[in-house]
Amino acid sequence: xxxxxxxxxxxxxxxxxxxxxxxxxxxxxxxxxxxxxxxxxxxxxxxxxxxxxxxxxxxxxxxxxxxxxxxxxxxxxxxxxxxxxxxxxxxxxxxxxxxxxxxxxxxxxxxxxxxxxx
Amino acid sequence: xxxxxxxxxxxxxxxxxxxxxxxxxxxxxxxxxxxxxxxxxxxxxxxxxxxxxxxxxxxxxxxxxxxxxxxxxxxxxxxxxxxxxxxxxxxxxxxxxxxxxxxxxxxxxxxxxxxxxxxxxxxxxxxxxxxxxxxxxxxxxxxxxxxxxxxxxxxxxxxxxxxxxxxxxxxxxxxxxxxxxxxxxxxxxxxxxxxxxxxxxxxxxxxxxxxxxxxxxxxxxxxxxxxxxxxxxxxxxxxxxxxxxxxxxxxxxxxxxxxxxxxxxxxxxxxxxxxxxxxxxxxxxxxxxxxxxxxxx
Numbered sequence: 572x573x574x575x576x577x578x579x580x581x582x583x584x585x586x587x588x589x590x591x592x593x594x595x596x597x598x599x600x601x602x603x604x605x606x607x608x609x610x611x612x613x614x615x616x617x618x619x620x621x622x623x624x625x626x627x628x629x630x631x632x633x634x635x636x637x638x639x640x641x642x643x644x645x646x647x648x649x650x651x652x653x654x655x656x657x658x659x660x661x662x663x664x665x666x667x668x669x670x671x672x673x674x675x676x677x678x679x680x681x682x683x684x685x686x687x688x689x
Numbered sequence: 690x691x692x693x694x695x696x697x698x699x700x701x702x703x704x705x706x707x708x709x710x711x712x713x714x715x716x717x718x719x720x721x722x723x724x725x726x727x728x729x730x731x732x733x734x735x736x737x738x739x740x741x742x743x744x745x746x747x748x749x750x751x752x753x754x755x756x757x758x759x760x761x762x763x764x765x766x767x768x769x770x771x772x773x774x775x776x777x778x779x780x781x782x783x784x785x786x787x788x789x790x791x792x793x794x795x796x797x798x799x800x801x802x803x804x805x806x807x808x809x810x811x812x813x814x815x816x817x818x819x820x821x822x823x824x825x826x827x828x829x830x831x832x833x834x835x836x837x838x839x840x841x842x843x844x845x846x847x848x849x850x851x852x853x854x855x856x857x858x859x860x861x862x863x864x865x866x867x868x869x870x871x872x873x874x875x876x877x878x879x880x881x882x883x884x885x886x887x888x889x890x891x892x893x894x895x896x897x898x899x900x901x902x903x904x905x906x907x908x909x910x911x912x913x914x915x916x917x918x919x920x921x922x923x924x925x926x927x928x929x930x931x932x933x934x935x936x937x938x939x940x941x942x943x944x945x946x947x948x949x950x951x952x953x954x955x956x957x958x959x960x961x962x963x964x965x966x967x968x969x970x971x972x973x974x975x976x977x978x979x980x981x982x983x984x985x986x
Contacts, residue, residue, distance in 0.1 A: 595769040601778050654861045657854035658846045659787045683829040
């Protein structure tokens with residue numbers, strides 16, 4: 572039987588809630604949480620456990636996209652969705668793109684360095 | 690011509706309410722006489738039936754809400770629920786706290802135990818010096834822009850942050866009000882208006898009008914009866930008081946006369962006793978005592 576693209580994606584876990592999500596256990600669904608991971612968080616791991624922790628991660632491109640989506644929702648639910656927001660949002664929206672663009676275009680800036688050896 | 694004859698012609702000088710009353714009376718022909726009570730009972734039975742049906746409707750609506758709530762409560766707050774790892778999340782009404790207008794306070798709190806209050810600020814000074822000295826942060830025109838824009842941003846946020854916050858809060862409250870508060874208030878007002886309208890319309894129904902008129906007359910009759918009885922009682926009371934006064938006056942007079950007469954007779958008798966009579970009475974008493982003494986012994 573031929574399988575459509577959406578069916579193949581659904582088999583990979585794309586579309587709908589996570590497989591492990593159960594409202595009886597996890598409660599109301601929150602898109603900034605990873606319901607498929609029961610590992611310690613990055614900031615709470617010891618440095619000596621870090622290589623093992625990195626080995627356990629899921630490097631599937633779908634999982635990477637999901638992680639990016641979760642990061643977006645984390646930012647959204649903290650800084651944009653509340654009822655009363657203000658100016659920090661504007662400043663963050665100005666500052667972080669500047670910083671990131673500088674890092675991306677570093678080679679152009681390195682050409683205008685004052686000295687070669689530091 | 691028959692239809693024209695049966696039409697009700699109303700003069701336009703009458704008010705709207707009077708015209709409505711007239712038409713409603715003509716429409717609802719309430720019989721007078723023995724059929725009147727049956728007619729009333731039938732009407733009230735119909736009204737009661739419609740009210741019961743409406744009550745059933747609202748009951749089913751409410752029960753669906755309660756069922757839904759119980760079902761969802763059993764799902765989301767049952768015994769399998771993991772509250773430690775997945776606590777219930779609430780939407781916060783405000784943004785998180787920020788330092789210098791840009792950086793979240795949580796970043797500063799993470800450093801507090803190890804470095805104290807000044808840790809992140811010293812980091813903010815030390816990292817740029819390192820980057821500039823190693824020429825990772827090249828001070829070409831774009832680097833200069835970055836160097837100057839950060840304090841500029843902070844100054845902008847400090848100066849205009851409060852104003853922007855107030856504007857956004859006003860917009861959010863406006864949205865809240867227009868979607869939640871005002872429709873509820875409008876529904877409440879319409880409910881109150883409906884109640885007032887139905888009450889006023891009830892008064893205009895002919896059956897209510899007539900029965901209310903009768904009831905009001907009964908009330909007035911009862912009030913008049915009460916006043917009449919009160920006055921009767923007052924009259925009786927005053928008459929009784931005056932009669933008792935006269936009776937007691939005569940009795941007092943009579944008793945005074947009796948007392949005076951008795952006293953006068955006694956005084957006369959005591960005055961008329963002479964010393965000779967007194968001596969003879971005493972001698973007689975002694976003789977009788979001597980006669981009686983041997984008998985007692």
